[in-house]
Amino acid sequence: MPVFPQNYTSTVSHWQATNRGPGSLWDHGRTDVLPSDADIVIVGAGATGVSLAYHLTRPGMEKRRVVLLDAKDVASCASGRNGGHIGPASWEVMGHLTKPLSHGGGGVSEEDALDVLFFEQETLDLCELIVMRERLDVDFWRGYRLVVSTTPEGVEESKRTLDAYHRAIKRSAKHGDKRLDASALFDAGEAERVSRVKGALGMKWTPSGSWHPHRGITALLKKALENKDMSFYSWAPVASLKEYRGGWTVDCGDRGVIRTKQVVLATNGYTRHLFPDDFAANTGIAAHLTPYRGHAGLVVPPTTYAGDKSLKGQYGIENGPYLIQTPYAGIVLGPFNATVVNTFGSPRDLYGIDDDSVVVPKFREWLANYCRDNYVDWGPESEGEGLARAWSGIMCHSVDMRPLVGEVPGKTGMFISAGYNGHGMATIVNITRCLAQHLVTGVRDHRLPRCFDISQERLDRAAAECLPLLPPEPKL
Ligand SMILES: Cc1cc2nc3c(=O)[nH]c(=O)nc-3n(C[C@H](O)[C@H](O)[C@H](O)COP(=O)(O)OP(=O)(O)OC[C@H]3O[C@@H](n4cnc5c(N)ncnc54)[C@H](O)[C@@H]3O)c2cc1C
Incomplete structure (x- = not known):
């Protein structure tokens, strides 16, 4: 049909x-x-x-x-x-891609997972090369994404997959000479101070980019x-x-x-x-x-998060959003699938939906509240600050x-x-x-x-x- x-x-x-x-x-x-x-x-x-x-x-x-x-x-x-991220995967692929299909994973070998990891890193280089070569004026930014863990399980998973990545690289015939330009911090106090995310327990920095899609x-x-x-x-x-x-x-x-x-x-x-x-x-x-629907929004931050104090680059926050700081307009963010399921309890809010004409009120509210509730010292929002726009869009889940x-x-x-x-x-x-x-x-x-x-x-x-x-x- x-x-x-x-x-x-x-x-x-x-x-x-x-x-x-x-x-x-x-x-x-x-x-x-x-x-x-x-x-x-x-x-x-x-x-x-x-x-x-x-x-x-x-x-x-x-x-x-x-x-x-x-x-x-x-x-x-x-x-x-979308969220504007050109955000290659890092060592977390050693978790979800190598997990058996019957456990919701990708069911591939660790060498296959490394293929994906380095292919995605190359994608960022290729995007940058094209933007530079063609002189495209598209707000391209390259830096690091802060991936923030907010639960002890999230910290453990990050440590476990980092170890798995190191072991896989050592064994890899194809990728053994490559290195991922990424680092981690597993100190709760420091993670909250550096990330400015309340309750951060750990974080990693991984190469990333963004543009005006x-x-x-x-x-x-x-x-x-x-x-x-x-x-x-x-x-x-x-x-x-x-x-x-x-x-x-x-x-x-x-x-x-x-x-x-x-x-x-x-x-x-x-x-x-x-x-x-x-x-x-x-x-x-x-x-x-399977089609599925995501939501995203644009938040105009108060001046506590502007200028020198604006967020540097982009974030992925466990049980929270993927988020980027745009050059002028403010912050674009949207909830990860896991966030939707953990917060609202049902995969039926996501999967099998191909209609992007709607912003579901509970997701609008979540988008409006997230930064205010979760960034340290966000402060009051004046009229005209806060959630300025929300939208939905259809993605495609490959099982x-x-x-x-x-x-x-x-x-x-x-x-x-x-x-x-x-x-x-x-x-x-x-x-x-x-x-x-x-x-x-x-x-x-x-x-x-x-x-x-x-x-x-x-x-x-x-x-x-x-x-x-x-x-x-x-x-x-
Ligand atoms: C809210 C949201 C946030 C996201 N955030 C990110 C992010 O930050 N980083 C990231 O990597 N990815 C993100 N994504 C996913 C990313 O946007 C998609 O993976 C990517 O855009 C897919 O591109 P595509 O061209 O394959 O699909 P689409 O952009 O969906 O394009 C498919 C096109 O096919 C056309 N089409 C379909 N059927 C027909 C037909 N019968 N005849 C003619 N045309 C047809 C449609 O009109 C559409 O234009 C996000 C997506 C959403 C919705």
């Missing part, structure tokens, strides 16, 4: 609201006639679709006619309504559009995809039909709708990729905690990159660099972590071993 056009109006994020000037790309190609054929059609103009188009149009790439389509505008879904993705799209073989059509929802003489037809309803050799689904939380129901169910793709990337099993010429578990900014630009190479050369790019590859075997294993996301409905 197609989900587009939507029968509701989405909330507007801080990023979308602050990129409305003449340099933005709202409604780009909205009324243009679609071409009748292409070499590659990319469905979805979020970070995945746009960065893929960017990589495919770089000098030196073989000439291809690339068509990018979106059901709405560029960065209208998760990519334009809506301006960032728009800027990449403009670079891609400088190539005459590339075109972008907004408000062109794809209703269905059909195999056609060794390629695909992409049906955009009233907008027209495009024939293409290759098609890429860059549709994240909305991907399952593009497969016939029986195919999605039989392959396990429908069960593997085995890893994105699905590559050619869809049984569908020659159809590719996918989706399922980032709310962490796409730390992987996408690097994944799509690999995917662009794959599309052009026909050979998988060896830089992509193996554990991201989509295969029927991986889907089957997840279907057999992963826990259901939602508890059974209570019997009445």
